[in-house]
Amino acid sequence: MSNGRGSIPEETIESVLRQHDIVDTVSRHVHLSKQGKYMKGLCPFHSEKTPSFTVTPEKQIFHCYGCGMGGNAIKFRMEIEGLSFPEAVRIMAEEVNIQVDESVGSHGGATRDPELDAVIQAHEWSAKLYHFLLKNTEHGKPAMEYLKARGFTDKAIDHFQIGYAPARWDTLVQFLEKRSFDLGSMEKGGLLAAKQDASGYVDRFRDRVMFPIHNRSGKVIAFGGRILGEGQPKYLNTPESKLFSKSRTLYNLHQAKTAIRKTSQVVLFEGYGDVISASEGGVHNAVATMGTALTESHAAMLKSMADQVVISFDGDNAGQAAALKSIPILETVGLQVKISVLPEGLDPDDFIQKHGGERFARQMVEGAVTSTKFKLMKLKKNHxxxxxxxxxxxxxxxxxxxxxxxxxxxxxxxxxxxxxxxxxxxxxxxxxxxxxxxxxxxxxxxxxxxxxxxxxxNGRHKKGKVQTPVLLPAYHAAERRLLSFMLQDDEVARYVEKHLDDAFNIEEYAAIAAYLYAYYAQGKTPDASRFIASLHDDRLEKAVSSIAMMDVPLAWTNEELDDCIREIRKVPMKLEIEQKKEEMVSAERAGDFLRAAHIASEIIALERQ
The missing domain is CATH 1.10.10 (Arc Repressor Mutant, subunit A)
Incomplete structure (x- = not known):
């Protein structure tokens, strides 16, 4: 069974962790203050006043004592940006120019999802088909005329792979069927729609100009289709699926990310046309939302690449209201926000067509006003x-x-x-x-x-209950202490494996011990962050991050380990004594005094042990 981590080689994951310091990663989202060997701040995963979010630079892990969230740099990016493990690794690898080769399986033979791979491949082929139909067929001529009238050049049409879906029901159905794609999977992936009578499938997009939507790695994962004539909806997006989420996707990010990182600034638009016009006009750090409101995931994504966002939405009331709503979402993750104040009635595309890209860059991007100035301007206009x-x-x-x-x-x-x-x-x-x-x-x-x-x-996410500290039973504390020593020293792990093996009483601690034995058996050195990356379970990652934060001395003795082991081994014996006491009472009630006496002697022997 796949563990959700894809088949990214272990060496790549370790390289990513080496190149992404936990303090730098967390500091983009959390204000950290040094407290001894730890860094502390307010948890971004639940609302709190007193800092309980702790980062250990030495161990390259984080842990929140309030909500229990914990892990390494990859885990932090997954949680803060709403990414899957493979997505987080690929993005972080890309940021430090590490190549991700997924041809070699890892993590216990985990494999890629073949259905998802087929859907991605189908999207790539569909984008090529739509682009070809736009440029080389009679069907595509009206769409090409529409694009030319909008000011789109041949260069832009090719660069953004704009296409056309004909006004027919089965163009894509036939195209995909001939290439042996499973049509049921294509419907789930959003390329096709099921017929009402369930007798087959039809093309989802018909008679529309097609804008391919890519993920951050540059793979086509969805489409936005604009209707040519009259009709609703004017724009039709691929439906949400396992592959495509509007709240986590930004148009053109795959091409804009280099310019965004170089300038540490992103220009945020509402539409595909605005991005394409801006790019042609020399604004290469341009992205757009997917016809939906800006989300926290979008903001976190942008914060991972830039310090400043220039919002350039339409100049009408709806566009300016949307800009106003976006300000707190972007400022919440620590981005500096500026707003382009467009003449009323103009959208960015109109402005660029009328005045040119150079003037847009100078007047609307460089001349953008602060969020406070924008709010005051809006307020004054209303009053x-x-x-x-x-x-x-x-x-x-x-x-x-x-x-x-x-x-x-x-x-x-x-x-x-x-x-x-x-x-x-x-x-x-x-x-x-x-x-x-x-x-x-x-x-x-x-x-x-x-x-x-x-x-x-302040309270970006409110998931997870805040845990109230409780006094742990002696065996629980002993198991945590033993695992803490094992995380720091492979010799301890070998000693514990020999004298205790899997006899931990807490199920998740027994699992962590088993993973540690396997980890050290591969010749690896103690490294909490690296060990967390080898786990396949969110619950275990949190538990390890909590245990790794324990302040135990580096020095240990066999006596100390033996004390912990004895405490752990007592538990099943205590349970056995309780069980035998119940059996003795039952025997006495039944009048079987001989059996009761025999059980009593067994209890005495167990208690002596």
Whole structure:
């Protein structure tokens, strides 16, 4: 059975872990402070005020004592960005120029999902077919005319592999059937749709300009199709599937990622056309959402590559409202946000067609305003109109102060207060005084259970109950202590294997011990992060990260190990004594006093042991 990790070679996983320091990885999302040999911060996986999220640079692992989340750098990226293990490894490998060769199986013979591979292959073939039909057939001429009228060049059409799906029911069905693809799998993958009478399949996309959507590795995983004539929906996306999730995919990221990392900036659009026009105009760090609202996964993905996002949505009310909603999502992960203020009624594509890419880059990207400035501009537009009375001005000033006051930087607050003072002809001192009063009020109202000032690190995920510390039974503590020594020293593991083997009482600890014996048998050296990467179970990863965080001395003695082993071996004997006591009582009640006496002697022998 596949363990969900694909068939990425172990050497690649280890190289990725060596190249991605845990502190650097976590610091992109969590503000860490040094405390002795640990780094501490507020957990990004649950809401808390007191830091319980701990990183150990020496062991290259993290663990939260509040919600129990833990693991290595790969695990952190998986959880923070909503990635599968293979996705996280591929992305992290790509970031440090490590080639991922998946031809060799690893992790106990795990294999790729053949159905998923077939769906990816079918998407690649379909993209080529649609592109060919657009460029080389009579069917594609109206679509080509539409694209040319929109200002798309031949170079852009080829670069973005734009295509055309004919107004027929079975073009793709026949194409895929001839190539021996399983049509049921193709329907699950979103390329086809089942007929209503369940007698077969039809093409999902018909009479549409086709925009292939790629994953971060550059594989086609979905399509966006724009209708040529009138009709609804105007845009049709591939449905959500095992392969494609709108909330975790950004259009053109596979081509833009190099420019994004180079500039540490990304320009975020709403549509495919905007990205294509911007790219042609020289803006190569451009991506777009998939016709859906920006998500936390999108934000985390962008934060892993950039420090700044320029939002360039349509200039109409809907576009600007969407930009406003996106600001807190991006700022929450620690990104600096700027917004392009487009003339009303224009979208980025229109602006570029009208004024050219160079002016767009200069005016809309370099000249983008801060998120605070954008909020104030929107607020003023809503309140101050020709003929507005004093009441509207007072309301605007009050709401503007509510935007300026929470800013953490006194310099920033002063700049915006001075602008507001000049703009509304109000004394700067009175605005500053009112700002200070609001700050005092806000500080009093702050929830005691949250980390409100650090909004980017405040309750991003609320999964997992916060664990209340409990006093562990002696054998439980002994098993944890023994495993902690074993993680640090292969000699301890060999000693424990010889004298205890799999006789741990806690099932997951017995499993961890078994994995450790196998790990050291392969000649590997003690390394918590590397060992976690060899596990196939989320529960075990969390348990190992917790045990590895224990503050046990590096030095150990056989006596100390024997004490732990004795404590562990006592448990089944104690259970046996309890069971025999119950049997003795039952024998006495039944009047079988001879059997009761025999059981009593067995109990005495066990208690002596």
């Amino acid at each position: 101050i109109t020709p003929g507005s009375g004093e009441g509207a001005k007072v309301a605007y000033i009050q709401e503007a102060l509510r935007i300026i006051t929470p800013l953490p930087s006194p310099t920033e607050r002063e700049i915006y207060l001075k602008e507001l003072s000049s703009d509304m002809n109000i004394s700067f001192d009175s605005l500053k005084q009112e700002c200070n009063q609001i700050r005092t009020e806000l500080q009093k109202k702050q929830s005691a259970g949250d980390n409100n000032p650090e909004r980017w690190n």
